[in-house]
Amino acid sequence: MHIYPIPAFKDNYIWVIHNEHDAVVVDPGIAFPVIEYLRLKKLQLNAILITHHHHDHTGGNAELLKSFNVPVYGPCNESIAAVTHPMSEGDEIILQKISLNLKVLDIPGHTQGHIAYYGSKPTNIVFCGDTLFSCGCGRIFEGSPRQMYESLQKLSHLPGDTLIYCTHEYTLSNIRFARVVDPQNLRLMELESTAQELRHQNIPTIPTTLSVEKTVNPFLRCDQHEIIYSAQRHAAKPLPNPLSVFTALREWKNNF
Template sequence: MTIMLSISPIYAFSDNYIWCVARDRQAVIVDPGDAAPVLEHLKETGLSLSAIIITHHHFDHVGGIELLLKEYPNTPVYGPQNQCESINHRLKHNDSLTLLGHTFTVLAVPGHTLDHIAYFHADSNSTPVLFCGDTLFAGGCGRLFEGTPEQMLNSLQLIQALPADTNIYCAHEYTLSNLKFALAVEPQNQDLQARIASAKSTREANLPTVPSQMALELLTNPFLRTEYSTVEHSVATHTGLKHRNQKDIFAGLRKWKDDF
């Protein structure tokens, strides 16, 4: 019988989520930008660190690695092909790795950064999960610090092809601001209106709005809906775009959000 993974948020900085994936008193930590809350969580839960996985090189995702390795020497650190020296297991698209007895597939998802990867797990006994860092957010997507709109669009299309029941574990609590922008894009979207009401209640209770679910993102996240006429028309109206292919719509949408 497969033992299910337990996934818990560790709060860091003002809005980061460091994810703790646990099984049998062992923990895998996703994107530890800050070691202090991770060490506190491990102490409080009695978990031992067995691995660290990294999605990209930004400091708020890797800044805690060195201190964690001082406390837990020889811990494997999995991550992308980048200049982060603490990563000792380099991964590329379609690689697989076993964590806590479960297999994860690596997806290359450049856009936010060129090195960005995501980790996907699915089996017949549990809900699929995706750790996607800053590529796909609840109701939004990451800024393009290094990649092109076309790269990010391709990355999001890769992600949105995953099963509709996939739980999406992103790395920031940006949901309400993302949904505010989404409503400006699709003001008549009733699924979006309902999601905003639910997210507001969740945050008023001081609870995280993530993980999200792929099915909900497909209904309400404008960055996954650039082929819909409502999004296309709204972006074209806002930007004055006349040549409407999906790449241009996405680029216009991302710039609109940057300036929003």
């Protein structure tokens, strides 16, 4: 099984999961590069998976459906015209042609109905849209800070070796913020050099892994001394629990 990132727009990745014959696409914001890739690799599209309603994740649906008559899985709590299979927490998707089973997780916050797709065979993988990024997290557009915090906590309970397939190449700018919040973190400095090297060669920094994120991502480390200290200093008030630290960090990042 291959999982290939098709770059789209300024910094999106459209993920194509495929074997030699069949493919499933995640969050096709635009159709033509997907159609090009499928043609080049001689792949048959079997399904479309959508994490949330934003146009840069759904804009290619209509065009793809003109060429391929396939099911479209997406969040049941959002209105997305093309969705044929509305999904929510605990639902399972059996993608027989590519031998992949995925489980749906509700992860609201960025949008009200945002979902993730988690698979555990042959490896642990999660497609988490705009919720957990490498070294950062999505903006809170529709949900509350508590929802976003709990969604990130839910993702952080997946196995450590889970590969995180998020939808944007935001890693370097996320690291710039993380370095200010967590200046002594050696793992973060290492990640910065690695990410810079990859981006110089135009190679994606994604997927990342959960175990790496737990050592570098300030939004997953709201119970750590260093993060609490920086967030309190910036907010100029005591932050009594991880949720209040998370909320302050997210606001800080919004204006960074």
